[in-house]
Amino acid sequence: MKRFQLAGLFAVLMCAPHVFAQSKPVSDAATVEQLKKFDHDWLDAEKRLDIAYCEKYFADAYVLVFPNGQTYTKKEWLGILKGPDHPTITFLNPEDIQVHLHGNIAILTDHTTLKGHDSKGNSMDGVFNVFRVVTKQDGVWKATGVVMNAIAEKK
Amino acid sequence: MKVVYGLATSLIAMAAAAAFALGQTPQKTGKMTSREDAAATIAVMDHVWLNAAHNNDAGTAAWLFADDFVEIHPGGDIVDRAQQIDEIKDPSRKFAEIHPDDINVRYVAPDVAMLLDTTTIRGPQGGVNYGGKYKVIRVFIRDQGRWRAVGAGIAPIQP
Numbered sequence: 575m576k577r578f579q580l581a582g583l584f585a586v587l588m589c590a591p592h593v594f595a596q597s598k599p600v601s602d603a604a605t606v607e608q609l610k611k612f613d614h615d616w617l618d619a620e621k622r623l624d625i626a627y628c629e630k631y632f633a634d635a636y637v638l639v640f641p642n643g644q645t646y647t648k649k650e651w652l653g654i655l656k657g658p659d660h661p662t663i664t665f666l667n668p669e670d671i672q673v674h675l676h677g678n679i680a681i682l683t684d685h686t687t688l689k690g691h692d693s694k695g696n697s698m699d700g701v702f703n704v705f706r707v708v709t710k711q712d713g714v715w716k717a718t719g720v721v722m723n724a725i726a727e728k729k
Numbered sequence: 730m731k732v733v734y735g736l737a738t739s740l741i742a743m744a745a746a747a748a749f750a751l752g753q754t755p756q757k758t759g760k761m762t763s764r765e766d767a768a769a770t771i772a773v774m775d776h777v778w779l780n781a782a783h784n785n786d787a788g789t790a791a792w793l794f795a796d797d798f799v800e801i802h803p804g805g806d807i808v809d810r811a812q813q814i815d816e817i818k819d820p821s822r823k824f825a826e827i828h829p830d831d832i833n834v835r836y837v838a839p840d841v842a843m844l845l846d847t848t849t850i851r852g853p854q855g856g857v858n859y860g861g862k863y864k865v866i867r868v869f870i871r872d873q874g875r876w877r878a879v880g881a882g883i884a885p886i887q888p
Binding site: 720 | 795797799801802803804805806807835836838840841843845862863864865866868870879880881882883884885886887
């Protein structure tokens with residue numbers, strides 16, 4: 575009888591690591607905090623037109639989709655930021671950042687408030703829910719994709 | 730007759746895509762698929778995803794979407810896996826049209842991928858009345874030997 579109990583206990587212990595190892599996205603608290611900070615750093619860099627930061631931390635595959643569906647590659651977007659027609663951003667702040675971490679890729683959703691204007695003086699003010707993709711490349715997290723959605727008023 | 734032919738063609742294409750996607754085999758540790766192979770598979774998964782949405786096929790959606798799936802809809806609504814599957818299986822809505830074009834697999838690593846496509850959607854879902862073309866980023870991970878969707882962001886293309 576005791577032998578059966580021991581066998582049962584052994585079976586349970588053997589199963590436990592397997593159960594706990596099943597990966598739902600890794601909940602790595604430190605990485606989550608790192609990625610939340612990255613979201614802020616990234617937007618701060620765009621606000622102050624820090625091209626060097628963007629060159630370093632935007633992936634070659636980077637693509638930006640504006641709320642009107644207009645799409646820019648890294649080269650196109652950085653070309654705008656460093657050109658004479660760059661936007662003037664006075665406030666750019668992500669809040670309620672949710673990190674969905676999947677190993678070497680993460681999806682961040684956030685609620686971003688933007689205040690500023692384009693080179694022609696047209697207001698860019700708005701509140702957006704933003705889908706961001708970041709990928710870890712050679713140990714460095716890089717901005718890889720963005721889709722911005724203006725938040726519709728609820729009826 | 731034209732309709733029957735079109736329907737048959739669609740069914741064959743969907744069956745081929747599904748067979749290809751469902752047939753993904755587990756990789757031995759350390760063995761990497763080529764970027765081209767992975768990109769081709771990801772493009773097929775895009776079709777599988779939208780076919781599931783078109784056919785109210787919650788089973789395929791559940792098979793495809795990873796646990797921590799998240800999607801941002803036009804209008805800014807953020808939905809999780811369960812909510813998105815509920816919307817797909819909702820019998821009160823039926824997309825007249827939903828399909829991807831211009832699939833551009835922009836990033837592929839051994840276990841992750843991201844694509845950009847232009848998706849045409851016509852019909853209601855989840856409180857949104859879709860009617861046109863959308864730019865969509867879709868994200869996939871390779872989980873236990875097969876690609877699964879972990880998220881999408883959708884923005885309408887305004888004329």
